Amino acid sequence: MALPVTSGHLPHETAVAMMRLLNGALAARLIHAAAEFRIADCLANGPRDVESLARETKTHAPSLRRLLRALAAIGILLETDDRRYTLTPIGETLRTDVPGSMWAWAMLVFSDDLGRAWDALSHAVRTGENAFRHIFGVDYWARLASRPDAARLFDEAMQSLTQGVGGLLITHYPFHNYNWIVDVAGGNGSLLLPVVLRHPTMRVTVFDLPHVADATRAQIEAAGLADRCEAVGGDMFTSLPKGADAYVLKGVIHDWDDREALAILRSCRAAMSAESRLLLIDRVLPERIDPRDDSAPGNFIQDMQMWLNVNGRERTEQEFRSLLAQAGLRLSRTVSVPSPSKVMEINPI
Numbered sequence: 001m002a003l004p005v006t007s008g009h010l011p012h013e014t015a016v017a018m019m020r021l022l023n024g025a026l027a028a029r030l031i032h033a034a035a036e037f038r039i040a041d042c043l044a045n046g047p048r049d050v051e052s053l054a055r056e057t058k059t060h061a062p063s064l065r066r067l068l069r070a071l072a073a074i075g076i077l078l079e080t081d082d083r084r085y086t087l088t089p090i091g092e093t094l095r096t097d098v099p100g101s102m103w104a105w106a107m108l109v110f111s112d113d114l115g116r117a118w119d120a121l122s123h124a125v126r127t128g129e130n131a132f133r134h135i136f137g138v139d140y141w142a143r144l145a146s147r148p149d150a151a152r153l154f155d156e157a158m159q160s161l162t163q164g165v166g167g168l169l170i171t172h173y174p175f176h177n178y179n180w181i182v183d184v185a186g187g188n189g190s191l192l193l194p195v196v197l198r199h200p201t202m203r204v205t206v207f208d209l210p211h212v213a214d215a216t217r218a219q220i221e222a223a224g225l226a227d228r229c230e231a232v233g234g235d236m237f238t239s240l241p242k243g244a245d246a247y248v249l250k251g252v253i254h255d256w257d258d259r260e261a262l263a264i265l266r267s268c269r270a271a272m273s274a275e276s277r278l279l280l281i282d283r284v285l286p287e288r289i290d291p292r293d294d295s296a297p298g299n300f301i302q303d304m305q306m307w308l309n310v311n312g313r314e315r316t317e318q319e320f321r322s323l324l325a326q327a328g329l330r331l332s333r334t335v336s337v338p339s340p341s342k343v344m345e346i347n348p349i
Contacts, residue, residue, distance in 0.1 A: 027074045028109070031094070034071055035106035037064075040087055040094035043077075047084040100163040104156035109305075113143060113150055117308040124308060131308040140310045155187060155212075158251070162190045168338040169281070170195050175202075178245040178277070182207055184236050184268065185252045188216050192248070193223055205241055206231045237263050240271040247272065250281040251341070255312045258323060265327035269348060278329060278346040285316045298340060320344065 034040065037057040042048065050068060054061035072079040076091040087095075093102040108114055113136075120131035132140050144151050175181065175192065176199040183192050186206040196202050204225075206216050210233030217231045232241060237260070240247065247268050253261045268278050283299050290296065299314060306312035315323075321331055328349050335343040 030067065030070050030074060031076060031106050032110040033067060034076060034091075035094055035103050038096065038103075039068075039071070039077075040091055040103070041096055043085065043087045043091070044095055044097065047080055047086040049082075049084045053085070101160050104153055104160050108153055108157040111150065111153065113140070113147075114305075114309055121304075121308060130311040132310070158187055159190045162187075162250075169341070169343075172337040173335060173343050175199075175246075179203060180244045181205070181246045181248060182241050182244040182271075183248045183250070184240060184264075185249070186216075187212060188219050189229070189231070191250055193219070193225060193229065196225055196229055197223065200228075202228065204229045205244065207234060207236065207240060209233060209235075236267055238267060240267055242271045243273050244271070244276060246277045246279055248279045248281065250279075252282075253280060253323075254282050254306050254314050255310050257311055257313065262323055262326055265323060265329060269328045272348050274348060276348065280320070280344040280346055281341050282320075282344070283314045283340055284320070284334065284342050284344070285314050287316050287318065295340065302340075325349075 037059060039053065039057065042053055042056050050061050050065045053059075053068070054064045057064065068077060068085050069079065071077045071091075072085065075088055076094070077085045078088055079085055092098065093100070094106060095101055096103045113132075116135055117131040120134050123129065123134055124131040130139070132143075136143055144154060170191065175195045179201060180203040181192060182205045183189065184207050186192070186208055189204070189206040192204045192206070196204050206213070206220075206229065208216065208231070213231040213233035220226055220229045220231060223229075234240070236252075249264070249268070253264065256264065265278075272278065283302060285299055285303065286293065286296070289300070303314040306314060317331070317334065324331055324346060329346050330349050332345050332347050335345065337343060
């Protein structure tokens with residue numbers, strides 16, 4: 001409910017609420033700095049004082065103390081009575097040595113590439129031009145291909161999201177119902193390799209670009225799964241391994257505009273048999289925004305992130321249905337899991 005305006009002045013509560021939103025952007029910058037200096041790793045074994053942290057992080061101790069205080073104020077650290085600092089449960093997610101670590105994601109969102117696209121938000125809204133291309137002159141994927149360190153950070157961030165925010169997906173969706181799954185643009189296999197370990201009759205093909213597939217083979221061999229898993233290099237826009245029980249597109253379609261998304265879906269359809277199923281795992285935007293929906297901010301901010309950087313988008317169910325129909329596919333049901341994404345089960349028409 002909107003608060004009334006009285007005596008020509010805005011209610012104090014609305015100004016406080018706006019300040020809280022604006023401060024959120026600055027808090028994210030503090031978290032990025034904590035990730036850059038690997039403060040969580042330094043605190044992995046318990047509380048430490050500022051001087052010892054400054055020596056390890058090679059920072060100016062009085063300035064570091066101010067950063068640590070601010071991190072404590074936003075809930076990343078705790079400040080003890082003797083002015084030492086330790087991690088909160090949220091702060092633990094910035095450790096690099098824990099499954100599902102958010103360190104790489106915290107670094108990525110304010111990296112030179114991904115973060116700078118937001119500087120052109122006004123230009124993008126004014127013109128419709130992709131913000132990333134406006135700044136760099138090439139699209140995100142082309143620039144990433146020319147920068148190995150940036151590509152490694154991107155891959156690590158995607159893996160951390162699969163293991164962390166999306167980690168519950170593999171325990172709440174019955175992937176074991178399928179004997180052979182092709183994970184399209186599956187990266188290093190972090191989504192389905194843990195499932196294969198628990199289900200000895202399952203086979204998985206991780207399909208990605210040739211240089212990604214080469215690295216994934218080492219992951220498969222290290223996991224002792226070379227007899228049931230393979231990494232195949234290729235172009236998902238042109239052809240995929242044929243006849244699998246299921247094809248998985250996790251966090252892929254939102255990377256692309258409608259024309260390119262449709263090409264990927266048609267490639268999947270061409271590979272599918274009449275009995276195959278496509279599992280499309282992505283956020284599903286509501287048709288209308290409900291102010292009571294706690295997931296709305298994350299969903300729509302992510303939509304802006306995809307648009308500004310890779311010219312992609314998050315979609316509503318109706319928008320997914322329209323794309324699928326053009327590709328000869330039909331949404332049969334949507335499965336909610338403890339994740340920002342949903343699993344859309346799709347059949348050939």
